Amino acid sequence: MSLPEGYRIVVVPQSRAPEFHDIDSLVWASVPSPEVLAQAPPAFDWGERTVAIEHDDEMVAMHASFAFVAPVPGGTVPCSGLTAVGVRPDHRRRGLLTAMIATHFERSLARGEAISALYAAEEAIYGRYGYGRAADQLTLSVPRGAKLRPVAGSDELTVRFATVVPEVHRDLVDALHRAAGAGRPGWITRDSAQERANHVADPPPWREGGEALRIATVHAPDGSPRGYALLRRKEKWAHNGPEYSVTVKEIAALDAPAAYRLWSFLLDLDLTASVTATRLAVDDPVTQLLVEPRAATPEISDNLWVRLLDLPAALTARRYAAPLDVVLDVTDGRLPANAGRWRLVTASGTPALGEGWAANAMRTDAPADLTLDVRELSAAYLGGRSFVGQATAGLVTEQRCGAAAAAATAFGWPLAPVCSWGF
Secondary structure, eight states: OOOOTTEEEEEOOGGGHHHHHHHHHHHHTOOOOHHHHHHSOOOOOTTTSEEEEEETTEEEEEEEEEEEEEEETTEEEEEEEEEEEEEOGGGOSSSHHHHHHHHHHHHHHHTTOOEEEEOOSSHHHHGGGTOEEOOEEEEEEEETTOOBOOOTTGGGOEEEEEEOOHHHHHHHHHHHHHHHTTTOTTOOOOOSHHHHHHHTOOOGGGTTTOOOOEEEEEEOTTSOEEEEEEEEEEOOEETTEEOEEEEEEEEEESSHHHHHHHHHHHTTOTTEEEEEEEEEOTTOHHHHHBSSGGGSEEEEEEOOEEEESSHHHHHHHSOBSSOOEEEEEEEOSSOGGGOEEEEEEEOSSOOOTTTOBOEEEEEOOSOOSEEEEHHHHHHHTTSOSOHHHHHHTTSEEESSTTHHHHHHHHHOOSSOOOOSSOO
């Protein structure tokens, strides 16, 4: 889409970062403090991946992207993580967002990034650009003292509790995060030094009246770390005594004993009334371990939104849970190269346990088995959405009986997709 007269796309070098931050504050009605910018500056790759729209030499809209390697079922794929998208309130309704998204798609494809992913501030916006809700996240509030089912081996583990020191804990958190999420679709790692530093940064404005960021680590008898929780307690006193809250920023464990030990520790902190953890996978171990799950308060919300940019590359990059031979008739109003009929067929033979079937996606003139928009295909890409459910809702049309069920089985994956941190 062409821009209105007087507007132009520009890249933003780091020297113009203050202008970029000014637009951000106008869009989001927030002003990042100098203290936050000093301790946790945005981890942008300034210049190539920070883009703005100018009007009369003044920035009026902006977006940025991260270079991710996104875990997908059975593999990984280059991913452009879209972030910091905004248009000044006095320049809205002029097609600037549509122009920026088109620029983002063009630049991402030129870099070989087969998919794009984002967190949606407003859910209604990104579907019209082909993004699908590909992962859900669980926010779980658990009362103090909630009982867990026992897990063999957890008694051998010990917990250490400390104040986060970025230079001490940055690499520990990164290593455990990578290992704990291995094999889970959507579990994007923090691959730049600035991303890793920002995740354990703790500028006072982020505390919102709570304590300094703490870390609980679980250790094996030999001292090796097996898991961690980044958390913050907030003081509250009621007529009947203390009712502190515990907010868990991130929790990761290498196995069931470590998960049990972490949650047992969190649920037994003195003075506290409840523990709330967010950005959990919907199949997080704690959902299975609670003896009385009704005592916990769950909330499901959207996590990653995904958009296939290079359809054949994206479908070939992942693996499939069952053999499949299906013709997909895809509509894509933004990227015509993805539109049309594609035959997705898995390779012959039997893959090794847990690896899934490889597949090829190729153009075909054969009759369609499923008709769908790229938005629905993108939503199903990480294995967290069912084509049968989409067909039941009228979003996918089954042209051959049984095709939706076969595709849903193949696209599904044993681990629910989730990203444990925001970008």
